[in-house]
Amino acid sequence: MGSILIVLGVLIAIGVWWLSRQGVMTKPWLEQGATVAYAPLGGVDPAVARTGLRVFLAVVGSLFALFISAYAIRMQMPDWRDVPLPNVVWLNTIMLILSSIALHDAGKAATRNDGAALRLGLLAAGVTALAFLSGQLLAWHQLTTGGYLLASNSANAFFYVLTGVHGVHVIGGMVALSRAIAAAWRDAPPERLRLSVGLCATYWHFLLFIWLVLLSILTGWAGTAIDLCRQVLG
Template sequence: MGSILLFLSVLAVIGAWWLSRQGLASKPWLEQGTASTLPEGNITPTPPSKIGLNVFLAVVGSLFALFISAYAMRMQLPDWRTVPVPTILWLNTVMLALSSVALHGAKRAAARGEMPELRLGLLAAGISALAFLSGQLLAWRQLSNEGYLLAANPANAFFYVLTGMHGLHLLGGLVALGRTAEKAWRETVAERLRLSVDLCATYWHFLLLVWLVFLSVLTGWAGEFVDICRQLLT
């Protein structure tokens, strides 16, 4: 239980730091001064869509943390049989990382007003994300062919639930990415797509971070990291 609390505390600290960077932790009602002393033209309000995405990611991050907590507690019981990690998951991780990098490049291209580079980044991100999802399906098929069925063992169920839940969120992100790409092929001014690309990039970076956490849990690296932290603290 102590290792679980330590791991969740690390996630909470990362989440609090990230939210503070987004400006959600600010308290404008406690700020000193009057409205007349505020400099004009220097305050850029945060778009409602970005605030909404930040709140959504905070909720989804809490949901993922609860699943990881349940995974860590359930694996302590004697009927737990560890699922071997398919090799293709490493290739899938590379594909998701490439998709995130491509969206980051598209975000920078939108800031510079470079429409061809923006379109190329969106296209590369979509193809890489689809390759990731295809690889996840192949991993499921490989495990099922080897007898690791959903109801055969609690570890199997957790593997399918964690990877499936992550895949569904990425699939939903692809819908938004597709709409942004469709606009990119109609628009001629990159500035009009800057917010949409920024939102997609933020969502993709978040899903990449979640996947890396999932992968560390499935491979046992997270448990080893927690044990090392406990040894250093004792």
């Protein structure tokens, strides 16, 4: 449990550092300067939108931190039986990485007003995200047909809950991504597209980070790596 709690602490520290670098504690409504010439896009203040997303990500990160903490405590019980990860989980991970890269490239295309590259990047992000979700459902199916049912063991329940909650957040991101795709096809103003794609990219990178943390814990890599570091440093 100690190893996983260390990972949890590192996760929280990284999240706090990242949010502080993104300016979550700033107060854009108090900033002075060239605000007279500023016109919100579609009634949405970009600074407020970005701050709102960062606050939301902080809440989501806290939620997963609580889940990880409960996982670390429950796995110490004698009835705990690890869940073997289906091989498709690794393919799903690749799909989520590709989706995040595609959105990153789409953000760059939006910055240079390259409409064709922007639409291609958004579509690639959407397709790979759908592939990730489909692969997660396939992983669930393989586990249930293999006898790893939700109620048969606490480890099974945690696997379904952790991956399920993460999947729900990916679905929520797909809604925002679909709106960005629609805006790109309507040739929305470049400023608005840059904001939408930038918010989606930030959200996607965060979900990828959370997934990699969950994967390291579900596979036991996190605990093994920390134990190895302890032996080397000790």
